Each structure stands twice: as structure tokens, then as C-alpha cells.
Amino acid sequence: MSVKAGEGEIWVGGVVQADSQTYEKDAELSIEAKPDEGYQFDRWEGDLSGSTGSTTITLNTNKSVDAYFISEAELKAQPPAADAGSNKDYEEGRQVSLDGSGSADPLGRPLAYAWQQTDGSPEVTLSGANTETATFTAPNVMGESSCLTFELTVTDAENDQDTDIVEICINSTNIAPHAVVDNDYQSVNGGDCVTIDGSASYDEDGGIASYSWTVFGGLTAITDVIESTVSAETGDTLTFVAPNADGSVDIRLTVEDNEQKTDSQSVTVRMQAVDDPDKVDSDGDGVGDVCDSEIVPGIKANGSDGPITAASTDNVSLSVELFPGSFANIEADWWLLADTPYGWFHYQLTEDAWVGGPDTTSYQGPLFSLGEFTVLETPLPPGKYTVYFGVDTVVNGDLDFNTEKLRYDAVEIHVE
Numbered sequence: 001m002s003v004k005a006g007e008g009e010i011w012v013g014g015v016v017q018a019d020s021q022t023y024e025k026d027a028e029l030s031i032e033a034k035p036d037e038g039y040q041f042d043r044w045e046g047d048l049s050g051s052t053g054s055t056t057i058t059l060n061t062n063k064s065v066d067a068y069f070i071s072e073a074e075l076k077a078q079p080p081a082a083d084a085g086s087n088k089d090y091e092e093g094r095q096v097s098l099d100g101s102g103s104a105d106p107l108g109r110p111l112a113y114a115w116q117q118t119d120g121s122p123e124v125t126l127s128g129a130n131t132e133t134a135t136f137t138a139p140n141v142m143g144e145s146s147c148l149t150f151e152l153t154v155t156d157a158e159n160d161q162d163t164d165i166v167e168i169c170i171n172s173t174n175i176a177p178h179a180v181v182d183n184d185y186q187s188v189n190g191g192d193c194v195t196i197d198g199s200a201s202y203d204e205d206g207g208i209a210s211y212s213w214t215v216f217g218g219l220t221a222i223t224d225v226i227e228s229t230v231s232a233e234t235g236d237t238l239t240f241v242a243p244n245a246d247g248s249v250d251i252r253l254t255v256e257d258n259e260q261k262t263d264s265q266s267v268t269v270r271m272q273a274v275d276d277p278d279k280v281d282s283d284g285d286g287v288g289d290v291c292d293s294e295i296v297p298g299i300k301a302n303g304s305d306g307p308i309t310a311a312s313t314d315n316v317s318l319s320v321e322l323f324p325g326s327f328a329n330i331e332a333d334w335w336l337l338a339d340t341p342y343g344w345f346h347y348q349l350t351e352d353a354w355v356g357g358p359d360t361t362s363y364q365g366p367l368f369s370l371g372e373f374t375v376l377e378t379p380l381p382p383g384k385y386t387v388y389f390g391v392d393t394v395v396n397g398d399l400d401f402n403t404e405k406l407r408y409d410a411v412e413i414h415v416e
Contacts, residue, residue, distance in 0.1 A: 008033060116150065118150065119149035148167070150167075174259040207258060208255050246271065301317070320389045337387070386412050
């Protein structure tokens with residue numbers, strides 16, 4: 001066997017090997033590359049390969065072996081190699097390990113590690129971010145999956161650095177919600193109040209975050225009339241007046257859970273035109289009479305519908321409330337007026353104050369459900385007070401007493 005080495009020695013069987021040595025055929029010999037000071041073994045060539053400094057060789061024929069060494073000074077000039085591991089998938093809630101153990105320094109010296117998340121949502125908190133292996137718990141994700149990107153930076157003794165990235169994809173274990181309607185086929189007459197109830201919809205592992213309704217088919221004469229009403233509904237129950245036409249419409253309820261998974265169920269409503277003068281929108285509010293539920297304003301003095309009697313030293317508390325019925329979100333004039341011994345006053349919402357004069361609205365805007373709201377809390381001078389709270393759906397800044405569009409309540413107060 002012939003050997004060659006520079007910047008080091010080759011030992012065979014525990015003895016330094018000369019350039020050439022004769023051994024018995026088929027002898028199995030231990031062979032070791034020993035570098036000189038300031039050098040490291042790099043690799044074998046010839047009839048032996050690999051980068052392991054100590055190995056064995058079988059002499060079944062003549063062999064020629066070369067050992068190569070590399071200067072440690074040269075190695076120090078080389079940066080480390082970062083290895084963030086392979087891309088992986090995990091399910092929500094599982095423990096995720098980021099493995100940087102494949103990183104290496106040319107001289108085999110310890111490295112400093114730094115992990116950070118560079119992309120993807122949601123952001124996670126890493127445990128052991130400055131160690132070889134960082135961990136985190138796979139978070140809940142929106143949709144089917146979400147991929148997070150992490151960067152590993154390794155630093156050697158000379159402050160040379162290298163980086164590598166790994167992608168971790170989190171797969172959702174969320175169960176989709178279930179859209180449920182009370183009746184997936186209805187047959188109605190034109191002018192009927194149609195109600196589709198989706199309140200039985202449910203989500204097994206969370207809650208319903210939103211409801212949406214859409215028209216996706218049917219007779220154009222019907223769909224054109226109801227489409228805006230249907231798409232505007234965001235609650236669990238849809239109500240509309242059936243157009244007076246012969247035909248059908250297809251409506252879809254879609255529910256979405258808090259992780260953006262959805263489910264849908266469709267409903268077909270068949271309509272038949274009729275000649276029925278009772279099925280009309282008599283008050284012209286855009287809501288057919290059969291679907292109308294009335295606006296109910298209320299006003300109380302000291303918690304009473306009145307009349308009440310109070311001393312001039314007593315606090316008088318006035319509160320108002322409103323139930324919009326089927327008129328929610330319809331624009332209206334809001335009025336809060338007081339007929340007092342000192343003339344008329346009106347309440348200004350923007351100023352939270354009573355101002356002289358009866359000819360100004362307190363507020364103009366959409367009707368909504370108003371819980372008990374205090375508008376006065378103070379003693380009053382002696383005399384008789386009548387306070388009115390009302391709304392009208394003719395948005396013109398005028399009190400429309402002569403129409404059915406004004407709904408109001410009043411309370412009487414006697415101060416002694």
C-alpha cells in the first residue's frame with residue numbers, strides 16, 4: 001500500500017506509515033489521518049474516500065491512499081453554515097420544534113443561534129429563540145392552513161454569520177359550522193310576509209361569527225325586487241314581502257365561524273300572484289303591512305309613565321327608549337320636546353342640553369334599538385311640564401303631525 005500526506009501523517013495499525021508499505025493480502029487495517037498543528041483533516045482520496053479521519057481498509061489488492069489536510073487559519077476565514085431544517089406541517093395545538101442542529105462551523109466550534117419569525121400570520125412566541133432548537137405551540141389559524149416562515153442566524157467566534165429559513169405550515173383542525181334553515185321550500189302568495197329562520201345554525205367547536213344572505217337564482221321580476229333587502233340582512237333571520245308575481249326565487253344562507261370556515265344552505269320560495277288589496281304597504285315605508293312591526297317610542301319621568309307630582313327641590317329624571325320594530329336602519333327625524341311654563345324647549349343630542357324652541361330635531365339618522373337613555377336629571381321650577389319623545393320617517397326636519405309616519409309618547413310632570 002502506498003500513502004501520501006501533507007501537513008499531517010497517516011498512521012496504519014497504530015504506526016506512522018511510510019510512503020509505501022507491504023502487507024499480507026486481504027489484511028484489514030486500521031488507518032488514521034493525524035494533522036500537524038494548525039491543520040485539520042479534510043478528506044481521503046485515491047482508494048479511500050470520505051471525511052472520517054479514522055477508518056479501516058481491506059488490502060484485497062494494491063492500494064494507494066491520499067490524506068488531505070486544511071489550514072485552520074483558512075477555515076477561520078470561512079463563515080459558518082446555517083441549517084434551519086426541513087419544511088414541515090403541523091396541526092393546531094401541536095408542539096413545533098425548529099431544529100438548527102444541522103448548522104456547522106468549519107472548525108467544529110460552538111455557534112451562537114438566533115431564531116425569528118419573518119413572515120406569516122399569526123405571530124407566535126418562540127421558546128429558546130437563542131438556542132439550537134426553538135419551540136412554539138402551533139396556533140389556531142384562519143382558513144384551512146397558514147404557513148409561517150422562520151429565519152435562523154448562526155454566528156461564529158469571528159462574528160461571521162450565515163442565515164437559513166424554514167417554512168412551518170399549520171393545518172386547521174377547526175370543524176366547519178352548519179347552516180340550518182327551518183324550511184328549505186316555501187310556497188306563498190304575492191304580498192305575503194316571507195320569513196326564513198336560520199337561527200338553528202350552529203358551530204361544534206366555536207360559534208357563528210356572521211350570517212349572510214344572497215339571491216342566486218329565480219325569476220328576474222322577483223329577484224330584482226328583493227335582492228337589496230336580502231343582501232342587506234346580516235342576522236340569523238331573513239324577512240321580506242313576496243312580490244306579487246308568478247315564479248320562484250332561490251336564496252342562500254351562508255354562515256361563517258370565527259376561523260373563517262363556512263357552510264351554506266339554500267331555500268326556494270315559490271310565489272303566486274294574487275289580487276288582494278289588503279296585502280299592500282299602506283304607510284309607504286317600504287315594509288309591507290304583513291311584515292310591519294311597529295315603532296315603539298317610550299318616555300318616563302322618575303321611572304313612571306306619568307303623570308307624576310314632584311316638589312321643586314326634588315330631582316326629576318327623564319329617560320327615553322325606542323324599539324324600532326321592522327324599521328331598524330330606516331332614516332328618521334328624532335324629536336324630544338318639552339312644553340313648559342316658560343315656553344317650548346327641545347333636547348339637542350349633540351350638546352346634551354335643552355334649548356329653547358320646538359322647531360328643531362334632536363337627531364336625524366337611522367332608527368335603532370335604544371335602551372333607557374337619561375336626558376334630564378335635575379330639580380324643576382314649579383309648574384306643569386309635558387314632554388314628548390317621537391320619531392317620524394319623513395326626514396325633512398319638520399314635525400309631520402298629519403301623517404301616520406309620526407310615532408310618539410308623552411309624560412306629564414307637575415312640580416309644586
